[in-house]
Amino acid sequence: MIKVAIFVEGLTETRFIKKLIGQRYGHLPYQIGEIRFRTWDEYAPLQALKDSPSLTCGFLIIEVPSYDKLFSYVIDSAAGMVHKQGFNLLLGLRDLHPSKRNDKPIIVGMNNRILAGKPERDKIALILAVMETEAWFLCDAHLFQRIDHNLTPSYIQSQLSLDLINDDPEITYDAPSQTLDSILRLISRRYRKHGTEVDTVVNNIDYNYLCSCSNKIDSFFQFLTALDRSGLQSRI
8 A cells, every 4th residue: 555644734735635635546545544743742653544455545644733844844754654654755745935935945955955864765755835835726717716606817817916817826926825815805705724714715626627737836746746656646
């Protein structure tokens, strides 16, 4: 069984990833486990995912206390999770925000230097969502029209000067979650990362379309490529 651990900042990423897994790998027999850590000295239990000959893959989504130490936590967990628990991939996902876009090469370079000395480096992938994971959602220009028929791309552009059809949200929008909130405010709704608000958004994304936007949202495709290369690509 292919085993993948995905370390995330919080609720938004957890719910999005669960939907993405279902859409991309749902034809395979799989299981998803979830763990939410409150402190940094907790570690994934040995039985978090149970191996089963009837399953092709298992995903463990781990929410950690905050973004700033997320990559360090992934790296520190690698030896035990790879060698003792048999994980094929440890995938860390965090927002680049509040850092700036031009900070990304510095952060990536630092992580690469740390990983260079780790024997598990080939089983670790660290992804920075530019600027926030919500940028990926905004790539689906017709997402909001599924939430409310009035929120067409042309209407959003007329009201907020946002060209969802042509913009690459990672490059254009500095605060994607605030952009989401501004769009939903047009119909007297909000996006403040609350559970029901996140569900409304992630449940209306066209995941097949999102996976076809290879000329945009580069960090999303880094994330997707890492998942596929864990051994899942041949099963899609």
